[in-house]
C-alpha cells in the first residue's frame with residue numbers, strides 16, 4: 452500500500468474538484484425524505500451528471516462503461532465528493548455498488564451488454580430481494596420458490612426489507628430452485644424486472660418516518676431463464692460475490708460521510724452550553740472525539756487494503772467482514788457520543804436553538820440499521836471467527 456499521491460492522482464483530484472465546484476451549483480434542492488418519486492429523480496439525475504462527466508462507475512472497468520480508476524483514485528473520488536457535499540449514491544446504491552459489480556463478475560456477455568450501462572447512466576434503478584420473513588441472518592433458509600416452466604421460472608414467495616423497491620426497475624432476487632438439495636445448494640440468483648405481473652410492493656415505515664424499505668409479495672411471477680446469473684442452484688456462490696461488494700466497497704462512501712459527521716459533531720460540541728463554557732471545553736469529550744477520528748483514519752487504511760485486494764483478485768474477500776463490523780461499531784459509538792453531547796436537544800430530529808444536532812440524531816438512528824443491514828454484527832463476528840481465524844463452527 453503506497454500512501455503517497457502520484458502526480459496523475461493529484462491531477463485527478465484537482466480536475467474532479469474543479470468539476471464538482473461547478474456541477475454542484477446546478478443541483479436542484481434535495482427532495483423530502485419520503486418523496487420517493489422526487490428522490491429517484493434527484494439521485495438518478497446526479498448519476499447522469501456523473502456519467503456525462505466520466506465519473507460514473509468510478510472503479511468499474513472501462514470495457515463496461517466505467518472509468519477504470521485505480522483504487523487510490525476511487526478513494527480520492529469519495530474524499531472529494533464528500534468534502535464538496537455532493538449527493539451520495541442514494542437509490543443507485545444496489546445497482547451501482549453491488550448488483551452491477553456482481554453482473555460484471557459473473558454475468559453473461561448479453562447480461563453485461565443489457566444491464567450495466569443503464570445503471571451507470573442512472574436510467575435504471577435496482578433493489579435487493581434477498582431477505583425473507585424467515586430468512587435474514589440465516590439467508591440460506593429462504594423459501595421463495597422458482598419452478599421451471601419452459602424458458603421461464605415461475606416465482607412465488609415473499610421478500611422483506613427490500614430497500615428502494617418502490618422505485619426500482621429491477622431486483623437482484625434469490626430464489627429456491629431445488630427444494631430437495633441441501634439449503635445452500637438449491638438457490639439461484641435472478642434478475643427480476645419489477646414491472647412483471649404478480650409483484651406487489653408494500654412500503655414499511657421506519658423510525659425516522661420514511662419508507663426506506665418494503666415487503667415484496669410475488670405470486671406466479673414469470674422470469675425468463677436467461678435472467679439467471681450463474682448456474683441454476685449455484686446462486687449462493689453468486690450471492691457471496693454480491694455480499695463481498697455490499698459489505699466491503701459499498702460501505703466506503705459511508706465511511707467518508709462518517710468523517711464529515713464527526714467534524715459536524717465538533718461544531719455541535721462547541722455550541723452546546725456546559726456551565727460557563729461549551730461541551731468542547733470538556734477534555735473528556737475532546738478525547739472521545741479524538742479517539743473516534745483515529746478510528747475513522749484506521750478504517751480508511753483498512754479500506755484501502757480491501758480495495759487493493761479487490762483490484763488484484765476481482766473481489767474484496769472476507770476482510771470486508773472485519774471492516775463492516777468495525778464500521779458498524781464505530782457508528783454506534785459516534786451516535787452515542789452525539790446524543791450525550793446534545794443532551795435534551797437530542798430529543799428532536801430537527802436542529803434546536805441553532806445547534807446543528809438534527810443530522811447527529813439521524814446518524815444515531817441510522818447506526819442501529821448499519822449493524823443489521825448486509826449481515827448483522829453478530830453474523831460478521833461468526834464469519835471472522837470461523838472463516839478468518841479458523842475457530843470451531845457454532846453448533847447448528
Ligand SMILES: Cc1cc2nc3c(=O)[nH]c(=O)nc-3n(C[C@H](O)[C@H](O)[C@H](O)COP(=O)(O)OP(=O)(O)OC[C@H]3O[C@@H](n4cnc5c(N)ncnc54)[C@H](O)[C@@H]3O)c2cc1C
Pocket residue numbers: 578579580581582583584586587588589611612613614615663664820821823824825826827828829830833845
Ligand atoms: C436499513 C436496512 C436495509 C436493508 N435492506 C435490505 C435489502 O435491500 N434487501 C434485503 O434482502 N434485505 C435487506 N435488509 C435486511 C437485512 O439483511 C436483515 O435484516 C439482516 O440480514 C438480519 O436479518 P433479520 O432482520 O431477519 O434478523 P434475524 O436474522 O432474525 O436476527 C435477529 C437477531 O439474532 C442474531 N442472530 C441471528 N443468527 C445468529 C447467529 N447465528 N449467531 C449469533 N447471533 C445471531 C442477529 O444478529 C440479530 O441480532 C435490510 C436491513 C436494514 C436494517
